[in-house]
Amino acid sequence: MASPVEQFKLKPLVPIEIGGVDLSFTNSALFMALAVAAVAVFLIQSMRGRHLVPNRWQSMAELSYEFIANMVRENVGSDGRPYFPFIFALFMFILLGNLLGMVPYSYTFTSQIIVTFALAITVFIGVTLVAIVRHGVHFLTFFFPAGAPIYMAPLLIPIEILSYLSRPVSLSVRLFANMMAGHTMMKVFGGFVVALGVFGVAPMVVLVALTGFEILVAVLQAYVFTILTCIYLRDALHLHH
Amino acid sequence: MRQSEMLSPNLPGSAMGLAFRVGVEMVAGVAVGTGIGYALDYWLGTGPWLMIVFFFLGAAGGMMNVYRAAMGQGMAVGYRKPADDAEDGRRDETEREG
Numbered sequence: 088m089a090s091p092v093e094q095f096k097l098k099p100l101v102p103i104e105i106g107g108v109d110l111s112f113t114n115s116a117l118f119m120a121l122a123v124a125a126v127a128v129f130l131i132q133s134m135r136g137r138h139l140v141p142n143r144w145q146s147m148a149e150l151s152y153e154f155i156a157n158m159v160r161e162n163v164g165s166d167g168r169p170y171f172p173f174i175f176a177l178f179m180f181i182l183l184g185n186l187l188g189m190v191p192y193s194y195t196f197t198s199q200i201i202v203t204f205a206l207a208i209t210v211f212i213g214v215t216l217v218a219i220v221r222h223g224v225h226f227l228t229f230f231f232p233a234g235a236p237i238y239m240a241p242l243l244i245p246i247e248i249l250s251y252l253s254r255p256v257s258l259s260v261r262l263f264a265n266m267m268a269g270h271t272m273m274k275v276f277g278g279f280v281v282a283l284g285v286f287g288v289a290p291m292v293v294l295v296a297l298t299g300f301e302i303l304v305a306v307l308q309a310y311v312f313t314i315l316t317c318i319y320l321r322d323a324l325h326l327h328h
Numbered sequence: 329m330r331q332s333e334m335l336s337p338n339l340p341g342s343a344m345g346l347a348f349r350v351g352v353e354m355v356a357g358v359a360v361g362t363g364i365g366y367a368l369d370y371w372l373g374t375g376p377w378l379m380i381v382f383f384f385l386g387a388a389g390g391m392m393n394v395y396r397a398a399m400g401q402g403m404a405v406g407y408r409k410p411a412d413d414a415e416d417g418r419r420d421e422t423e424r425e426g
Contacts, residue, residue: 245382245385246385246388246389246392247389247392248389249357249360249361249364249382249385249386249388249389250357250389250390250392250393252360252364253353253356253357253359253360253361253386253389253390253393254356256356256359256360257349257352257353257355257356257357257393260352260355260356261348261349261352264352265348307344307348308348311348311349315349
């Protein structure tokens with residue numbers, strides 16, 4: 088029987104090698120492309136009608152738009168509006184990646200730490216640049232809590248810098264660990280069903296519940312990733328001054 | 329209806345979201361601290377000392393992040409005072425309840 092972690096294996100579909108670097112088009116890349124295509128088709132196709140009273144597809148598209156628009160407005164404030172397209176794209180990409188992974192025989196690209204880390208480091212560097220551009224040298228006061236006595240600075244500043252640097256790590260590990268653990272667990276229970284024969288009904292029941300739970304986690308993790316991006320962006324824009 | 333009311337901690341999803349956030353935060357702080365300490369040791373050749381120091385600093389940073397998340401201060405580094413957040417304090421309220 089296949090090992091529970093075999094589903095995470097990268098398989099090159101179109102081997103490409105440029106200058107000794109392996110740039111193969113893998114199953115992970117295929118599902119990333121599929122996620123982008125699915126988002127584009129979903130949004131363009133459902134908004135084609137432009138009904139005043141939206142039909143089902145259009146209201147789904149409007150709902151997802153308003154969901155992120157409200158999230159940005161409430162967590163970042165009105166000056167977060169220029170960043171809305173990025174945050175919306177980020178949310179839809181992660182959401183579709185997580186949900187496509189729930190389709191049998193598909194590949195969950197968000198279960199790869201390098202993918203989630205690339206997303207998180209993009210957010211981290213982007214947010215830091217926004218803070219530096221907006222506040223200049225003032226950005227450095229970010230690392231010293233106001234009201235703390237000055238002789239605490241040698242201790243507090245390294246702690247604050249480390250706590251700042253741990254952001255991309257916690258952001259990426261959270262998404263990756265949730266997706267990987269969930270999918271491994273589903274595969275393990277799937278193995279039980281086959282191995283136990285008639286008594287496989289018991290793990291089967293668990294598996295059904297687990298599948299529902301995994302869909303919840305898929306949506307929730309996309310939401311958590313996005314709302315944390317909003318919170319980081321708000322910190323960068325306002326700096327609490 | 330406002331979105332934040334839909335996603336208040338009364339809903340299982342959002343409380344779980346907070347729990348996921350907090351759990352990883354602590355580990356990430358320690359990992360980043362230890363990693364930076366190890367890299368500095370490797371670079372400067374200062375034995376295990378910087379790794380030990382940065383391990384504790386990273387642990388403190390991670391706990392600080394957990395404290396901030398739990399107290400509804402978002403993930404703000406160098407958090408100042410709650411009064412600054414009066415205009416967009418809704419999220420803080422909802423998080424504090426959780």
